[in-house]
C-alpha cells in the first residue's frame with residue numbers, strides 16, 4: 001500500500017527534488033555553502049507564511065541571515081533576539097540590517113484586539129498595543145482599518161529598528177564596522193512588493209517609543 005501524502009511527507013518529497021536540481025544547477029554554490037556562510041544582510045521579519053524573505057527577494061542560499069517572529073518584534077529584554085543580533089553583527093559582520101513589517105499582519109491585528117487570548121501571546125502583543133496607544137495621533141488621518149493596521153505595521157518596524165539602534169550590541173558593532181546601515185521596509189502582501197520606509201519621515205521622527 002502506498003504511503004499517504006501528508007503536508008509533511010510532501011515537504012520531504014519536494015526537498016529531494018529541489019536538492020537534486022540545485023546540486024545539478026549550482027554545484028559551486030552548494031560546495032561553498034557546505035563550508036561557510038557570508039550573508040551581508042540581516043533580515044528581521046514576521047513569521048507569517050506569506051512573507052518568506054528568500055522567496056520574495058529571489059535570494060540564493062547564504063545571502064540573507066534571517067530572524068523571524070510574530071510581527072517582527074525586537075525586544076531588548078529577549079535574550080534570544082539579542083543573541084541573534086549579536087551573532088549577526090559581531091560574528092557574521094553583516095553590513096545591513098533590515099526590519100520588514102507587512103500588511104495583513106495577524107500579530108499587528110491581534111495586538112489591537114483586547115480579547116486577544118494566550119498566556120504568552122497576550123503580553124507579547126501588548127508591546128505593539130502600547131505602541132499604538134502612545135501614538136494614536138499618527139492614526140487620526142486614516143479612515144479605514146486596513147490603513148490603520150498598515151501604519152501600525154510600519155511604526156512597529158521602525159520601533160524595532162530604533163531598539164536595535166539603541167542596543168549595546170549595535171553600539172559595539174558600529175565601532176568595529178562603521179558602515180552598518182539600518183533599514184525599515186513594509187511588504188505589501190497583495191502586490192508582493194517591498195517598499196523602504198523613509199526613517200526621516202516626520203511620522204517616524206515623532207514616534208513615541210514605549
Ligand SMILES: [Zn+2]
Pocket residue numbers: 046047048070071072102104105106107108
Ligand atoms: Zn505578520
